[in-house]
Amino acid sequence: GAVVSQHPSRVICKSGTSVKIECRSLDFQATTMFWYRQFPKQSLMLMATSNEGSKATYEQGVEKDKFLINHASLTLSTLTVTSAHPEDSSFYICSARTLQDQETQYFGPGTRLLVL
Amino acid sequence: DAKTTQPNSMESNEEEPVHLPCNHSTISGTDYIHWYRQLPSQGPEYVIHGLTSNVNNRMASLAIAEDRKSSTLILHRATLRDAAVYYCISNTDKLIFGTGTRLQVFP
Numbered sequence: 241g242a243v244v245s246q247h248p249s250r251v252i253c254k255s256g257t258s259v260k261i262e263c264r265s266l267d268f269q270a271t272t273m274f275w276y277r278q279f280p281k282q283s284l285m286l287m288a289t290s291n292e293g294s295k296a297t298y299e300q301g302v303e304k305d306k307f308l309i310n311h312a313s314l315t316l317s318t319l320t321v322t323s324a325h326p327e328d329s330s331f332y333i334c335s336a337r338t339l340q341d342q343e344t345q346y347f348g349p350g351t352r353l354l355v356l
Numbered sequence: 357d358a359k360t361t362q363p364n365s366m367e368s369n370e371e372e373p374v375h376l377p378c379n380h381s382t383i384s385g386t387d388y389i390h391w392y393r394q395l396p397s398q399g400p401e402y403v404i405h406g407l408t409s410n411v412n413n414r415m416a417s418l419a420i421a422e423d424r425k426s427s428t429l430i431l432h433r434a435t436l437r438d439a440a441v442y443y444c445i446s447n448t449d450k451l452i453f454g455t456g457t458r459l460q461v462f463p
Binding site for chain 2: 244246274276283284285286289331333335343344345346347348349350352
């Protein structure tokens, strides 16, 4: 089956620093990738949609200058949390889908970010 | 985006069937019905999806009402590993997650 990986699986950083999270589709080409955020005991919240080679589309209320998304290849998307603050601490999850099967998304295992 | 309504929680005993309901009364004609589940501290896992006809796969069955305003995810024999939050989503382009149903399975 389709596998999506994320790196790192968990990261702790100081307030004010930037953190990059990678999302890779290991055995398929992902024309579209999605980034979600999940706070404890809450559901997943879609942050943005990124298509390979084009700018990401952000959901309402998500700051594009704070959450930089790059989808430079068909197997890699990155999310950079710039100038992270404690309120950015969350579980960040990516998902990917192919052009051939746009009804199914494959999710990564998530990255837990803790900002001190 | 279409909104779905699910019970907050359900319980089952191991090896019994589980029927997880979902209402999606505002679904449009082209929206698929998707089910994903999420175990603690993991990313969601695809379970099943359908448009109009009932669907079966190795994990579950999906029964879709004739008017498409509701559906039921059926786990034929629940195991302890099926304990998770189950999300029903009806969208065309992107998956918008609701609060889901937390399924507890007792031995």
